[in-house]
Amino acid sequence: MVRYKQTHEILKLISDRTRVRNIGIIAHVDHGKTTLSDSLLAASGLLSPTVAGEARALDYLEEEQLRGITIKTANISLLHEKDGKSYVINLIDTPGHVDFTGKVTRALRAIDGALVVVDAVEEVMVQTETVTRQALAERVKPILFINKIDRLITELKLSPPEIQKKLARIIQRFNHLIEIFGEEQYKKQWKVSPEKNNVAFGSAKDRWGFTLKQALEKGFTFNDVLKFYEEGRVDELRKLFPVHEAVLDMVIDHVPNPIEAQKYRIPKIWRGNLDSEIGQAMLNCDPNGPVAFMVTNVIVDEKAGLVATGRLLSGTLTPGLEVYLINNGTKDRVLQVGMYMGPYREVVDHMVAGNIPAVLGLEGVRAGETVTTLPSMVPFEAIKYISEPVVTIAVEPKNTRDLPKLINALRKLAIEDPNLHVKINEETGEYLMSGMGTLHLEISIHTLQDMGIEVVTSPPIVVYRETVTGRSPIFPGKSPNKHNRIKIIVEKLPEEIVNLIASGEIKETMSRKEIARILVERGLSHEEAKNVWAIEEHGNILIDLSRGVQYMQESKQMIIGAFYDFCKEGALAREPVRGVKAIIVDAEFHEDPAHRTLAQILPMTHRALLGAQLAAQPALYEPIMRIQIQVPSELIGAVTSVLVSKRGSVSSIDQREYYAVVDGYIPVSETFDLAQVLRGATGGRAFWQSQFSHWALVPKSLQNKIIKEIRKRKGLPEEPPKIEDFIPVGEEIEYAK
Numbered sequence: 001m002v003r004y005k006q007t008h009e010i011l012k013l014i015s016d017r018t019r020v021r022n023i024g025i026i027a028h029v030d031h032g033k034t035t036l037s038d039s040l041l042a043a044s045g046l047l048s049p050t051v052a053g054e055a056r057a058l059d060y061l062e063e064e065q066l067r068g069i070t071i072k073t074a075n076i077s078l079l080h081e082k083d084g085k086s087y088v089i090n091l092i093d094t095p096g097h098v099d100f101t102g103k104v105t106r107a108l109r110a111i112d113g114a115l116v117v118v119d120a121v122e123e124v125m126v127q128t129e130t131v132t133r134q135a136l137a138e139r140v141k142p143i144l145f146i147n148k149i150d151r152l153i154t155e156l157k158l159s160p161p162e163i164q165k166k167l168a169r170i171i172q173r174f175n176h177l178i179e180i181f182g183e184e185q186y187k188k189q190w191k192v193s194p195e196k197n198n199v200a201f202g203s204a205k206d207r208w209g210f211t212l213k214q215a216l217e218k219g220f221t222f223n224d225v226l227k228f229y230e231e232g233r234v235d236e237l238r239k240l241f242p243v244h245e246a247v248l249d250m251v252i253d254h255v256p257n258p259i260e261a262q263k264y265r266i267p268k269i270w271r272g273n274l275d276s277e278i279g280q281a282m283l284n285c286d287p288n289g290p291v292a293f294m295v296t297n298v299i300v301d302e303k304a305g306l307v308a309t310g311r312l313l314s315g316t317l318t319p320g321l322e323v324y325l326i327n328n329g330t331k332d333r334v335l336q337v338g339m340y341m342g343p344y345r346e347v348v349d350h351m352v353a354g355n356i357p358a359v360l361g362l363e364g365v366r367a368g369e370t371v372t373t374l375p376s377m378v379p380f381e382a383i384k385y386i387s388e389p390v391v392t393i394a395v396e397p398k399n400t401r402d403l404p405k406l407i408n409a410l411r412k413l414a415i416e417d418p419n420l421h422v423k424i425n426e427e428t429g430e431y432l433m434s435g436m437g438t439l440h441l442e443i444s445i446h447t448l449q450d451m452g453i454e455v456v457t458s459p460p461i462v463v464y465r466e467t468v469t470g471r472s473p474i475f476p477g478k479s480p481n482k483h484n485r486i487k488i489i490v491e492k493l494p495e496e497i498v499n500l501i502a503s504g505e506i507k508e509t510m511s512r513k514e515i516a517r518i519l520v521e522r523g524l525s526h527e528e529a530k531n532v533w534a535i536e537e538h539g540n541i542l543i544d545l546s547r548g549v550q551y552m553q554e555s556k557q558m559i560i561g562a563f564y565d566f567c568k569e570g571a572l573a574r575e576p577v578r579g580v581k582a583i584i585v586d587a588e589f590h591e592d593p594a595h596r597t598l599a600q601i602l603p604m605t606h607r608a609l610l611g612a613q614l615a616a617q618p619a620l621y622e623p624i625m626r627i628q629i630q631v632p633s634e635l636i637g638a639v640t641s642v643l644v645s646k647r648g649s650v651s652s653i654d655q656r657e658y659y660a661v662v663d664g665y666i667p668v669s670e671t672f673d674l675a676q677v678l679r680g681a682t683g684g685r686a687f688w689q690s691q692f693s694h695w696a697l698v699p700k701s702l703q704n705k706i707i708k709e710i711r712k713r714k715g716l717p718e719e720p721p722k723i724e725d726f727i728p729v730g731e732e733i734e735y736a737k
Contacts, residue, residue, distance in 0.1 A: 010077050010339070013088045017285055017354040021255045022311070024092040024107050026135060027117035028127035029689065032147040036117060036204035039243050040078060040091065075309060075340035075356060080248040087252050090339075090356045108138045109269065109296045110311040110356050113255030115247065116142050116174070117204075120166065121151045123656065124173040126628035126663070126689050132174070133181040139268045141190055141261075143198045143254050144174055145247060150203040153229045160222040171199060198254045200246040206234050209243035211250060258354030259285045262313060269294075271510075272378030281314035287352040291315030291323060293359070293371035294380050300412045301360075304336075307345070308365045309358050315373065317351045317359060323371050326379040328364040335361025367418050379509075389421050389434035390623035390668050390692055392461045393441050396430060398454035406431065409451050413444055420444055434463060436692065438672070462669045463623065464710065465538065465578035465695055466570030468492050470617035473735045474585055477608025478728035479600035483590035486559070486605055487734070490612035493581040497522045498539030502578075508535050528583070534560045536567040538576050544584045551589040555601050559584070562605035571610040572618050572720050573710040578695065579621075582609055611726025615733065619697050620706060623668040626693035629678070631686040633660045638681040646670035646677075647699075665693060 013019050025033045078089040092107045108114070114135040118128055135142055146167055152158045158166065175191045182190060192198045194212035202209020210220065218240070228237040266274070266282045273279050281289025295310040321334045338345035338358040351357035362371065370379035397406045410431060414422045421434040435441040438460055448455050471491035478485050497519065500506045506518055512532070519529035527545065533556065534542040542563040546552060563582060570577040589596045627648070631639050633655065639662050640650050648666035666674070671690065678686045698706055708718045727733065 010079055010088050011348060013079075013086055014355050015287070015352050017258045017287075017352070019085070019087045020090065020258055020354050021087060021113065021251050022090045022111045022258065022261075022354075022356060023113045023115055023251055023255055024111040024135075024140070025115045025117060026108075026131040028119070028122070028125040028131075031117045031119040031122070031125075031128070032204045033117050036115075036145065036147065036243070036247070037076075037091065039204055039207045040247065041076065075358075077339050078248070080244075080252065082249055082252050087248075088355075089248060089251060092356070107296060108135055108140050109294060110309075111140055112258065112261035112265065113251060114140045114142045115145055115251065117145050117147050118170055118174065119151075120146050120148045120170065120201075121156065122630065123166075123170050124177070125630075125661070126626065126691065128174075129177055130691060132177045136178065136181045136183070136186075136190075139183070139186070139265045141186075141255060142174075142178070142192070143200075143250055144171070144192045145200045145202070145209070145250075146170055147202065147204050149201055149225065150206055150229065150234075153226055160226060163222050167201065196254075198250060200243075200250055202241070202243050202246060204243060206238060207243050208234070208238045208241045209246035210241040211246055214241060214246060214249075262354075266313070270378070270380055278314065278372070278374055278377050281353075284314075285353045286314050287316050287354075289314040289353070290377070291317060291321065291371065291373040292377065293317065293323075293357075295365055295367060295369040295371060297416075298365055298367050299416050304360050306362060306365055306415070307358050307360055308362050308369070308371070309340070309356065310371075312351060312353050312355055312357055314353045316353065317357055318349065321373070323362070323373055324375045324377075325362060325364050326370040326372060326375075326377055328366070328369065330364045331375075332362045332364065334359055366415060389419065389436060390463050391437055391441060392432050392434040392463050393445075394430040394458035394461075395433055395445070395448075395455050398456055402453050405451070405453050406448070406455065409448050409453055413447060417444075430458075437690070460672055461713070464573070464575045464698070464706070465621035466572050466575050466613070467577065467579045467619050467621055467697075468613055468616035469619050469697070472612040472616035473733045475608050475612035475615060475726075475733055476728055476731035477604040477611075478731060479596075479604040481595055481600055483595040484555075484600055484604055485588040485731075486584065486608055487586040488605070488608045488612050489583045489585055490609065490616045491581050491583070492616075493539065493541055493579050494523050495579065497524070497541070498579040501535055501537065501539040501541075506535060507537075528581075533584075534563055536564060536577075538567060538578045540567045540577055540580045540582070542582045542584070546584050546586050549587045549589070551591070551596060552587060554593070555587070555589055555596060558598050558601035559605045561598070562602045563609065565602070565606055566609040566613075570618070571613050571726075572620065573707045574714060574716065575620070575710065577613070580613070582612070607726050607728075610721075611723055614721070614723045614726070620703055621695040622698045622706075624665050624693050624696045625668055625671060625690040627664050627666050627688055627690040629662045629664075629686050629688040630659055631662065631682055635682045635685060636660050636662060639678070639686060640664075642674075642677055642681050646674070666690070667696075668692075 025037060027033045075090070075092050078091055080087050080089055092111060116128065116132055118124060132142060152163050152166065171192060178187055178191050197211045197213045200209050200211050215221070225237070228234060262285045263283055270282065274283060278290050278292055282292050292314045293310055293312050295308045297309045299307050301307050317334060317337045319334055319336055322331065323334060324331055336347060337351050338347045339351065340358055345358045365371070370377060397403050410422045413420055419436055423432050433441060433444060435444065445455060445457060468490055469492060472489055474487050474489055476485065476487055500518065506515060515532055516529040519532070520526055528543050531544050532541055533544050542560060567577045569575070629639050636653060643650055643664050643666060646666055647670055648664050650662060650664040652663045654661040678688065707720055711718050711720065
């Protein structure tokens with residue numbers, strides 16, 4: 001175990017929560033987050049100053065070093081002195097590529113302040129907007145570092161007035177994000193400005209930076225910055241304004257300590273009773289209160305087992321402590337407590353509230369778990385991911401003897417990355433991996449290869465959703481033994497409700513009263529809202545509006561089971577169902593329990609749901625990506641032509657001095673060869689980023705073709721079933737009078 005010289009100093013400070021800051025570095029890809037982290041580490045004596053800016057110390061995975069991107073979040077504790085006082089800064093470096101936004105989301109749960117890094121040349125980009133929006137949604141206070149000022153001087157040759165004009169525009173655009181996405185009570189106080197000293201300017205690569213206050217104290221201007229570069233005196237500039245001083249001073253002055261932050265963050269991320277013992281302990285960041293540990297990340301260590309990282313919001317963690325895993329419903333014991341130092345974990349004898357510990361010994365733990373010493377504690381809200389898996393590949397081992405290894409490796413990947421969905425296709429035996437994009441899946445495959453497993457993969461497959469666009473008639477169902485009947489209506493659920501369910505804001509674990517209140521506010525009738533039986537995660541609801549049906553309660557769980565089966569695979573192409581409201585209007589059950597078993601009730605209900613879907617103007621949803629393309633102004637036409645040719649659309653064109661940014665939307669199915677097509681159309685001068693935006697109906701002209709392709713791929717008859725296939729013999733559809 002590597003032992004850093006500052007560890008003992010850090011341990012002395014962590015009990016004084018006023019001296020602790022929990023921050024993350026977030027940004028658009030390649031805007032300089034990890035390079036900045038290197039400089040901060042070097043200043044804390046954890047990395048040689050001679051390699052800072054090049055070492056990419058927090059990118060300790062081989063694949064990250066090779067690609068020059070950050071894939072996993074890395075944690076480290078820094079020691080910084082300001083005005084004669086020492087502070088501990090718990091830093092999380094996060095990925096910038098959109099395929100890894102799930103990791104950014106989880107990291108944000110553990111921190112109170114976000115250092116947003118923006119490239120001075122590229123300005124505010126699509127991922128800047130995404131991560132800033134998510135930080136604001138988690139009540140994480142942003143501060144701004146405008147990086148790569150050196151490029152304005154050496155590449156663009158801007159004059160000081162031009163530089164200041166460009167920087168002012170970046171600040172204005174960043175504040176516009178806070179205005180749009182920030183909560184009303186925080187907008188004004190969280191906006192940034194040089195006068196507030198919550199904006200720093202500099203070059204992480206050249207390791208200098210300053211705030212307006214620091215510049216004024218030394219009588220320094222952008223004219224002087226230009227002079228230092230022109231005269232080749234960058235080393236002197238680095239000594240005059242070390243970037244770590246500008247950034248870490250700003251962190252200490254503007255990011256709240258855990259005691260302050262938890263007072264306003266806990267009501268946002270926890271729905272329990274704030275006046276309870278645990279509620280008060282978290283609000284006050286009480287080290288003597290019950291343990292409340294919010295797990296934001298889990299990794300599988302080959303030697304140590306599962307390592308859970310997250311925010312300790314109250315209590316003190318010690319080895320041997322008995323705790324409850326609320327979501328998992330189990331009791332466990334902490335074996336070891338540590339803190340992160342880059343790729344290493346430093347073992348400590350305790351960790352107090354307000355910090356970000358690493359915990360070993362919790363076998364059933366997963367990201368999003370609530371770990372506590374109170375078995376009755378209300379768990380934390382599920383983390384809401386702003387994206388969801390939309391691309392799937394089939395994976396199988398090259399050598400069949402490696403199948404057990406592959407199964408274990410896939411289980412490990414799924415534990416470490418909740419955004420990676422792994423499942424077995426029961427009919428084909430294939431292992432299917434669904435991810436945020438092709439890069440996300442590519443990295444996962446590389447990880448499998450690193451484990452010594454050679455795999456064969458299928459071409460990427462787009463994940464579609466089935467839905468309905470109308471309302472079905474009353475559709476009948478009859479059990480195989482002919483002794484039980486059910487009548488169901490299926491119709492489209494309002495999109496606002498679908499989105500609330502898909503984002504986790506409406507879910508099964510909430511009280512029925514709370515669910516009903518939200519549903520009524522969003523347009524459902526009181527009668528429907530108070531009779532919700534089941535809420536499915538993709539945005540589907542089952543409602544019971546039957547009256548006086550005997551044995552209905554005894555059959556309830558079987559009917560709900562059939563509803564969940566229907567949501568997994570719809571009638572059109574056996575794709576997941578989204579945005580459907582299923583209503584039970586009547587039922588009839590045999591008095592003898594032997595005649596109303598699972599084998600009778602489940603197929604009866606399932607077939608009625610499938611038939612009702614086909615009778616309610618069924619349709620397919622496809623995933624749509626928001627795309628942002630940076631291109632020289634003269635090539636705007638070429639870019640828009642490519643988007644239009646791929647069923648895309650242009651939402652805006654932002655003309656900047658030296659290039660344009662084209663914003664638009666494009667179906668995921670059209671993106672697999674997008675890199676080659678864009679490269680050909682622009683001579684390799686277009687740079688683009690995309691992220692999942694929303695689901696949209698497949699154009700009617702393409703729907704049948706896509707359904708046939710999906711069914712053929714799954715080994716099904718190319719033509720989907722007909723409504724008549726689901727009407728029981730002797731029964732009829734009842735149309736509204």
